[in-house]
Amino acid sequence: MANISESETIGAATTERYKYGFVTDIESDTAPKGLDESTVRFISAKKDEPDWLLQWRLKAFRQWLDKADEEPTWAKVNYPKIDYQDSYYYSAPKQQETLNSLDEVDPKLLETYNKLGIPLQEQMMLAGVAVDAVFDSVSVATTFKEELSKHGVIFCPISEAVQKHPELVKKYLGSVVPVADNFFATLNSAVFTDGSFVYVPEGVRCPMELSTYFRINAAQTGQFERTLIIADKGSYVSYLEGCTAPMRDEHQLHAAVVELIALDDAEIKYSTVQNWYPGDENGKGGIYNFVTKRGACRGRNSKISWTQVETGSAITWKYPSCILQGDNSVGEFYSIAITNNFQQADTGTKMIHMGKDTKSRIISKGISAGHAESTYRGLVKVMPGATGARNFTQCDSLLIGEKCGAHTVPYIEVRNKTAQVEHEATTSKISDDQLLYCRQRGLSAEDATTLIVNGFCRQVLQELPMEFAVEAQKLVGISLEGSVG
Amino acid sequence: MTVMLEIKDLHAAVNGKEVLKGINLTINAGEVHAVMGPNGSGKSTLSYVLAGRDGYDVTQGSVMYKGADLIALAPEIRAREGIFLAFQYPVEIPGVAGTTFLKTAYNAIRKHRGEKELDAMQFLKLIREKQKQLDMTDEMVRRAVNVGFSGGEKKRYEMLQMAMLEPALAILDETDSGLDIDALKTVADGINALRDPGRAMLMITHYQRLLDYVVPDFVHVLAGGKIVRSGDKSLALDLEKEGYAVLGTAAA
Ligand SMILES: Nc1ncnc2c1ncn2[C@@H]1O[C@H](COP(=O)(O)OP(=O)(O)OP(=O)(O)O)[C@@H](O)[C@H]1O
Numbered sequence: 001m002a003n004i005s006e007s008e009t010i011g012a013a014t015t016e017r018y019k020y021g022f023v024t025d026i027e028s029d030t031a032p033k034g035l036d037e038s039t040v041r042f043i044s045a046k047k048d049e050p051d052w053l054l055q056w057r058l059k060a061f062r063q064w065l066d067k068a069d070e071e072p073t074w075a076k077v078n079y080p081k082i083d084y085q086d087s088y089y090y091s092a093p094k095q096q097e098t099l100n101s102l103d104e105v106d107p108k109l110l111e112t113y114n115k116l117g118i119p120l121q122e123q124m125m126l127a128g129v130a131v132d133a134v135f136d137s138v139s140v141a142t143t144f145k146e147e148l149s150k151h152g153v154i155f156c157p158i159s160e161a162v163q164k165h166p167e168l169v170k171k172y173l174g175s176v177v178p179v180a181d182n183f184f185a186t187l188n189s190a191v192f193t194d195g196s197f198v199y200v201p202e203g204v205r206c207p208m209e210l211s212t213y214f215r216i217n218a219a220q221t222g223q224f225e226r227t228l229i230i231a232d233k234g235s236y237v238s239y240l241e242g243c244t245a246p247m248r249d250e251h252q253l254h255a256a257v258v259e260l261i262a263l264d265d266a267e268i269k270y271s272t273v274q275n276w277y278p279g280d281e282n283g284k285g286g287i288y289n290f291v292t293k294r295g296a297c298r299g300r301n302s303k304i305s306w307t308q309v310e311t312g313s314a315i316t317w318k319y320p321s322c323i324l325q326g327d328n329s330v331g332e333f334y335s336i337a338i339t340n341n342f343q344q345a346d347t348g349t350k351m352i353h354m355g356k357d358t359k360s361r362i363i364s365k366g367i368s369a370g371h372a373e374s375t376y377r378g379l380v381k382v383m384p385g386a387t388g389a390r391n392f393t394q395c396d397s398l399l400i401g402e403k404c405g406a407h408t409v410p411y412i413e414v415r416n417k418t419a420q421v422e423h424e425a426t427t428s429k430i431s432d433d434q435l436l437y438c439r440q441r442g443l444s445a446e447d448a449t450t451l452i453v454n455g456f457c458r459q460v461l462q463e464l465p466m467e468f469a470v471e472a473q474k475l476v477g478i479s480l481e482g483s484v485g
Numbered sequence: 486m487t488v489m490l491e492i493k494d495l496h497a498a499v500n501g502k503e504v505l506k507g508i509n510l511t512i513n514a515g516e517v518h519a520v521m522g523p524n525g526s527g528k529s530t531l532s533y534v535l536a537g538r539d540g541y542d543v544t545q546g547s548v549m550y551k552g553a554d555l556i557a558l559a560p561e562i563r564a565r566e567g568i569f570l571a572f573q574y575p576v577e578i579p580g581v582a583g584t585t586f587l588k589t590a591y592n593a594i595r596k597h598r599g600e601k602e603l604d605a606m607q608f609l610k611l612i613r614e615k616q617k618q619l620d621m622t623d624e625m626v627r628r629a630v631n632v633g634f635s636g637g638e639k640k641r642y643e644m645l646q647m648a649m650l651e652p653a654l655a656i657l658d659e660t661d662s663g664l665d666i667d668a669l670k671t672v673a674d675g676i677n678a679l680r681d682p683g684r685a686m687l688m689i690t691h692y693q694r695l696l697d698y699v700v701p702d703f704v705h706v707l708a709g710g711k712i713v714r715s716g717d718k719s720l721a722l723d724l725e726k727e728g729y730a731v732l733g734t735a736a737a
């Protein structure tokens with residue numbers, strides 16, 4: 001991997017996307033506006049799904065109807081009521097208008113790409129500039145694909161997995177996030193259209209970061225994404241979703257479901273960089289990101305690690321969680337949530353200890369600037385059988401300016417006396433002394449803030465795959481632009 | 486002789502309270518000036534006013550640096566123009582590696598001067614040289630800025646920064662406080678190594694022992710927000726013997 005240059009990697013991603021059908025059939029039409037049973041049937045038919053999956057979707061849809069009054073209101077976020085009938089649930093992907101050169105791209109977008117240090121060819125990809133044959137990607141792509149299949153790793157769109165690996169999908173889909181789990185997850189189960197599927201067979205260490213592919217694909221992320229990752233016994237996989245480049249989307253509501261399953265001695269590392277359009281500096285527009293992410297450490301000695309950098313979206317509602325079923329299993333949650341202007345984030349995690357000697361670790365860093373509100377909401381639950389369970393939680397909030405807020409809402413439920421649960425929380429501000437110290441050394445106030453915030457986030461940043469850590473640091477700075485006077 | 490800094494009738498208020506009450510001081514390139522004076526007399530305030538700290542307002546008088554008005558400049562511009570303040574109480578910046586911090590600063594200053602920024606390798610080579618002179622280990626330099634540093638280590642880290650940033654005007658606020666005898670010698674050597682015809686220094690100190698090593702060209706006594714006495718190095722020796730009482734009631 002190390003000898004593959006950046007541009008080749010991107011080339012590979014382009015081709016892979018095509019190969020794996022990340023671009024769905026252009027000829028497909030649009031389902032009529034609104035949501036009823038026929039919409040669900042339409043989606044299923046378009047995807048040529050087996051009957052069991054159609055029935056699964058229909059069941060979800062009926063449950064969603066019953067839940068009509070159950071749209072969650074407990075989170076500390078405010079938004080106008082969503083009209084679910086005023087939306088399209090299936091539409092043909094619009095052929096993206098291809099531009100001929102970077103000169104035609106919105107200069108503001110390019111400015112951001114440059115600040116992030118995204119290589120030129122990748123910028124072209126992201127901005128939709130026609131990628132010519134400058135990089136011969138086919139051979140590299142083939143190498144990647146061969147490499148994965150040599151190890152028996154399956155990595156494809158979930159709709160393809162439904163066709164080619166129905167037994168795996170049927171066995172695991174909805175096994176971590178049940179259809180009835182919550183309003184948004186139920187809606188997703190009825191109407192999901194895309195997402196990824198990963199299966200790593202027993203004893204296999206996935207030979208590459210699956211981020212390598214995903215980086216470009218992320219620009220195409222759908223409204224109701226569904227991701228399913230299974231790490232069989234003794235396997236390891238690291239997966240990264242998202243993109244540091246800012247993403248706009250015509251859909252305001254995004255309700256994804258991600259399910260992870262780790263069997264005995266398996267490890268899944270799932271990293272997210274979320275940079276959806278947050279709305280303008282007055283709080284207009286912006287994506288609502290209501291996501292259900294959950295991992296099951298089903299096997300003994302298994303481990304699931306969530307790392308997230310949340311800088312985008314107008315509203316984020318997200319609690320990547322771990323169900324620690326296997327004895328001696330480990331759950332980790334590392335989070336950076338940055339909110340600026342009028343953004344709202346209610347995020348955190350749930351660690352459910354069921355097996356013996358299970359361990360969890362939560363490191364949450366919330367940064368609020370402008371008028372933003374950020375809430376950490378976390379649950380640590382130790383079930384009666386979880387003898388010897390241990391949790392460590394550290395929640396740090398950093399406030400920039402006077403008008404923002406940070407809130408910490410920890411729930412702790414312990415039903416086994418041998419459990420040890422530790423919780424630490426701090427709230428701080430960037431001090432005048434720190435700012436002066438940096439500025440006295442020649443840093444601008446903005447650069448000083450970025451540096452200090454990156455220092456504050458270090459424990460989490462260092463959990464990210466290397467190639468994204470650098471960009472994520474720059475992203476921190478960009479997200480806070482305009483927050484210091 | 487080139488005038489580096491010219492302070493005329495400087496009055497400054499902190500949070501609305503007047504602390505500096507008419508300071509006059511001229512420092513030429515190549516000179517080392519020591520400023521002494523009782524606690525609370527305004528020494529650190531003077532250093533903050535020169536650095537441009539928010540809330541330290543000049544209410545009267547002027548400060549010219551390299552022939553231009555200093556007060557109008559933002560703190561970071563002053564720094565990039567060559568003013569360096571070694572803080573009396575250096576602050577901690579958790580999570581930010583000392584090398585990262587210093588490289589960011591170093592390159593910000595180089596960029597301002599129209600020089601090429603150094604890459605990580607070049608920078609590490611440079612910092613290694615300087616840290617050796619100050620008896621600092623790699624481990625210390627890589628640690629988060631000032632976090633967990635002893636008092637003496639913080640002061641040495643300030644000196645390392647000064648050596649790296651090569652300022653035109655260095656203001657050292659009690660850099661000798663908290664240093665053991667060996668460290669004092671090391672730091673003094675570091676300061677002496679930077680003495681240069683093109684560079685001026687303003688050393689705030691309470692003790693003669695620093696001045697034994699770094700012999701000043703001038704010594705000033707600040708009391709009640711004013712310079713009440715100026716002289717050569719012998720003034721410091723007099724003060725050492727007799728305390729500030731030598732100045733009479735005016736200083737108290
Ligand atoms: N933020 C502030 N608010 C109010 N008063 C202040 C503030 N900062 C400094 N002062 C006052 O200004 C005066 C001068 O303080 P300064 O720190 O400059 O003294 P100093 O000469 O450096 O003393 P030391 O030798 O103890 O370091 C003191 O009376 C101090 O209380």
Ligand SMILES: [Mg+2]
Nearest residue numbers: 528529530573
């Ligand atoms: Mg002082």
